[in-house]
């Protein structure tokens with residue numbers, strides 16, 4: 663159900679991202695990211711491509727750069743499976759800490775991250791300037807065994 667992605671997946675990731683976010687990242691942005699050291703994509707199929715998570719590892723820390731599931735296949739466990747696989751891969755290496763930022767009004771993502779054991783470490787007030795209501799960013803962290 664999940665597999666590692668690469669630069670050849672940039673167009674597919676951009677398509678999914680555009681379906682999930684109001685300010686999507688383009689194919690070239692994904693191609694650039696996927697060519698960088700430490701950046702990994704995990705893709706989920708159900709059975710066609712349904713979502714992905716993009717992570718960046720730097721020394722012993724990792725960051726969730728973005729996570730997206732196509733609207734038509736949400737609430738079927740795909741986001742959870744992608745995050746579990748990303749955390750499993752981090753835990754299998756030397757990564758000791760994973761962090762992320764999420765908009766304070768993103769109920770679904772906040773619930774998912776809390777379910778996975780992420781805890782809030784900071785709030786960035788009015789962080790998402792391009793979004794209606796200018797929501798705060800919640801910074802979350804999970805320590806890996």
Ligand SMILES: CC(C)(COP(=O)(O)OP(=O)(O)OC[C@H]1O[C@@H](n2cnc3c(N)ncnc32)[C@H](O)[C@@H]1OP(=O)(O)O)[C@@H](O)C(=O)NCCC(=O)NCCS
Pocket residue numbers: 682683728729730731732735736737738739740741742743763764765768769770771773774775777
């Ligand atoms: C956030 C997102 C990735 C979740 O993907 P998903 O495949 O629908 O999530 P799952 O089905 O695996 O759900 C896992 C958990 O997330 C939470 N969740 C998911 N959708 C939810 C919703 N609409 N409302 C509340 N909680 C929700 C629940 O805790 C759920 O666990 P449960 O099924 O035991 O209740 C998806 O909604 C998405 O792509 N959103 C747009 C992009 C985005 O916001 N990305 C995150 C940016 S930080």
